[in-house]
Amino acid sequence: MASASSSATDPAGQSELPVVVVCIGMAGSGKTTFMQRIIAHLHAKKEPPYVINLDPAVTNTSFQSNIDIRDSVNYKKVMEEYRLGPNGGITTSLNLFATKVDQILGLLEKRAALDPANPTRKPIKHILVDTPGQIEVFMWSASGTILLDSLASSFPTVIAYIIDTPRTSSTATFMSNMLYACSIMYKSKLPMILAFNKTDVKDASFAQEWMTDLDAFQEALHGDENRNAFGGVEGEGAGTGYMSSLLNSMSLMLHEFYHHLNLVSVSALQGIGIDEFFEAVKEKAEEFKRDYQPELERRRAEREEDKKRRREKELEKMMKGMSMGGAVPSSAAGEAKDEDDDALGPLRELSSDEDSDDEIDDEQDREGLQARYEAAMQQQEDSITADASFAKYLHTQR
Numbered sequence: 001m002a003s004a005s006s007s008a009t010d011p012a013g014q015s016e017l018p019v020v021v022v023c024i025g026m027a028g029s030g031k032t033t034f035m036q037r038i039i040a041h042l043h044a045k046k047e048p049p050y051v052i053n054l055d056p057a058v059t060n061t062s063f064q065s066n067i068d069i070r071d072s073v074n075y076k077k078v079m080e081e082y083r084l085g086p087n088g089g090i091t092t093s094l095n096l097f098a099t100k101v102d103q104i105l106g107l108l109e110k111r112a113a114l115d116p117a118n119p120t121r122k123p124i125k126h127i128l129v130d131t132p133g134q135i136e137v138f139m140w141s142a143s144g145t146i147l148l149d150s151l152a153s154s155f156p157t158v159i160a161y162i163i164d165t166p167r168t169s170s171t172a173t174f175m176s177n178m179l180y181a182c183s184i185m186y187k188s189k190l191p192m193i194l195a196f197n198k199t200d201v202k203d204a205s206f207a208q209e210w211m212t213d214l215d216a217f218q219e220a221l222h223g224d225e226n227r228n229a230f231g232g233v234e235g236e237g238a239g240t241g242y243m244s245s246l247l248n249s250m251s252l253m254l255h256e257f258y259h260h261l262n263l264v265s266v267s268a269l270q271g272i273g274i275d276e277f278f279e280a281v282k283e284k285a286e287e288f289k290r291d292y293q294p295e296l297e298r299r300r301a302e303r304e305e306d307k308k309r310r311r312e313k314e315l316e317k318m319m320k321g322m323s324m325g326g327a328v329p330s331s332a333a334g335e336a337k338d339e340d341d342d343a344l345g346p347l348r349e350l351s352s353d354e355d356s357d358d359e360i361d362d363e364q365d366r367e368g369l370q371a372r373y374e375a376a377m378q379q380q381e382d383s384i385t386a387d388a389s390f391a392k393y394l395h396t397q398r
Ligand SMILES: Nc1nc2c(ncn2[C@@H]2O[C@H](COP(=O)(O)OP(=O)(O)OP(=O)(O)O)[C@@H](O)[C@H]2O)c(=O)[nH]1
Pocket: 025, 026, 027, 028, 029, 030, 031, 032, 033, 034, 133, 197, 198, 199, 200, 201, 266, 267, 268, 269, 270
């Protein structure tokens, strides 16, 4: 796995590592239109990006993805099989897809390097990731964290938070959006760009002012208060006084957080501000290498150590279990796999110039538990898929 720490080059030292831009935005913020716009922009610059769709529930996107979660996971089937609602279906689909994270990274690393067999093909410069509109499902799920952490441990990674500017122009909606952005940043621990979208309808200069001048925000707050914009009766819980003082305190707290953000005004519809957006991406990628990388490296080393300890413990337990009860019936592993097989298919990559070996088969997934156990003994660097199967088996043995 390439490490984002290895200066800015891939393991072979052949090319600059691409930047991962993860687009996050509330439903209706214009995330899909924005994705479409930045993809078209990069194509026009003859720097086609590598696109990953992580939204299993999206019915149609106006752009093509190189890796699409929908090719591997059947969201409707997941809901049916596990009797889940829409959000549970998205979470479980992401969980299933997260077991393929090593394969995804393998494909990305291949595309990030020069290909001696195809010297005319330029290594990719940008990896664009689309996420579900249900932000919390992605940001606060274990699989969302695994996917983000894995990307960030291999490539400089930046979050682009898309905001619906016309719907963020009151002090209360502005503040709630900023709190959301703040929670995403602290959860992901990644540099963030705020893309104020739809500026063809409403200019984002008010946001720029509120983020740099605390007095200006407080003045706007008093204005809203005087217009009784918050409703309610003072002193009765949700009334004017309460809301106003809450927003005031939050603005004091968030003022420090604003220093870490880049704000860009864009219109995905009209293509305004896209060059500025990519300037911000460049800046944030540098910031990632300078400020975020050391912390990520430390966390990754900690996780690896922890994983190794747990694996050794599990193997020890397994050895004991096998010597007492004989070999594990292969049907146990087979049954467990069958359950997932219906909903989870192999990872596919859309590529016009790749050989068919880019369609990664799941041969290893199909091996019995015994074979997986032996593989784990031989390879210390086994995949998450094997870990998950082990954990599943051990769980059933408890
Ligand atoms: N005026 C204007 N409208 C925009 C802009 N970007 C997107 N829209 C509109 O906003 C609406 C929502 O856009 P989408 O791109 O579907 O937004 P989304 O965030 O992907 O929404 P979901 O698909 O519900 O998650 C559509 O009607 C778009 O045409 C923009 O820059 N300006």
